[in-house]
Amino acid sequence: MTDENNKLLIDLEVRIKQLLFxxxxxxxxxxxxxxxxxxxxxxxxxAKNDLxxxxxxYDSLKTVRTITAASVDVDTAKLKLSKLVREVDKCINLLK
Structure with a gap:
């Protein structure tokens, strides 16, 4: 082989080693x-399991809150509803 062929062969070997690396x-x-x-x-x-x-x-707390609110705030709800009905009646009277 000639020197040029040897250089090409060595260059090829080096490139193959680089590719392998x-x-x-x-x-x-x-x-x-x-x-x-x-x-x-x-x-x-x-995270999905935690969620x-x-x-x-959260659903349990909402249920408990609803039950608690329903039993404790019945009177408050009635008062608010009565007030709301009175306001609606006033608005209707104003429209007449």
Missing amino acids: FCDSLKDENERLKSEIKLRQEQIDE KVLKTK
Whole structure:
């Protein structure tokens, strides 16, 4: 072989080694990213479960609040409704 062919062969070997190194680094990065995706998915699943629990608690609190408000504030609600009816009657009289 000639010197030029040897240089080309050496250059080719160097480039192949660079490509192999680059391929290995991409494989490592790919594994790291897959691991990160798995971690993020686990965090999302945990957050969804927390959200489900919180929604259940919130619905329970709304129910309790409704029951409590219904039993305690019946008189207050009647007074507010009476006041509202009087205001509507005044408006109707003004329109006549």
